[in-house]
Amino acid sequence: MKNDCVYTLYVKTGWMMKAGTDSRISVVLGDSFGRSVRIPELRSWGLMPYAHDYFERGNLDVFSGRGSCIGSPCRLNLTSDGSEWHHGWYCDYIEVTSTGPQQPCAQTVFYVDQWLATDIPPFQLTAFRDGCYMRDEPRKRGRNVPLIVGNPERPA
Numbered sequence: 830m831k832n833d834c835v836y837t838l839y840v841k842t843g844w845m846m847k848a849g850t851d852s853r854i855s856v857v858l859g860d861s862f863g864r865s866v867r868i869p870e871l872r873s874w875g876l877m878p879y880a881h882d883y884f885e886r887g888n889l890d891v892f893s894g895r896g897s898c899i900g901s902p903c904r905l906n907l908t909s910d911g912s913e914w915h916h917g918w919y920c921d922y923i924e925v926t927s928t929g930p931q932q933p934c935a936q937t938v939f940y941v942d943q944w945l946a947t948d949i950p951p952f953q954l955t956a957f958r959d960g961c962y963m964r965d966e967p968r969k970r971g972r973n974v975p976l977i978v979g980n981p982e983r984p985a
Contacts, residue, residue: 834898834929836866838874842888843919849885850918850945852909858925859904861961866896884918901935902927903961903976909945909954917946920956922979940979 836858842848854872859865868874872883874892883890902925909918920941928934943956960978 832898832930833895834866834927834932835893835895836868836902837891837893837926838868838871839924840871840884840888840890840892841921841923842884842886842890843921844887845919846886847915847917848919849882849888850909850915851884851913852911852916852918852945853913854884854918855908855910856923857904857906857908858899858902858927859906859961860900861903862900864897864899865904866899868892868894868896898929898932899927901933901976902937903959903963903978905939905941905956905958905978907939907941907945907956907958911947911954916954917944917949919944936975938975938977938979940977942979 853870856868856871857865871892874894875883876891876893907920922941923939925937939958941956945954945956958978960976
């Protein structure tokens, strides 16, 4: 545990009707070397006040916890278990920051922009975003900027 890193996730739920969920949400973060850290129940890392209802319409929820250190997160596997009364969930984005002993601080924004549901397209309970091929682009340009995965601009 003394070499664990701290991961903080900001999770934004969409504004559309029925965008929220009570299902169990899990996250796997990966780096460009194939290493990963798994969060089997994201609510268990929740930092919101007591009795807060996570993953509800329009919420920006904050989570933080410790896990094994990996390189800068550039891969996201986001999964809903599809349980509970309303299983569908629309995730706008997840912003991840990570740091640890002898580790530089890393920041990645994953634009998910997808329903995790079996009754709404794309009819999947998992969203996968991979920006590892982009990982070195900001450094090539000589800037220390967060990695952006996905399209932050939506069609009007």
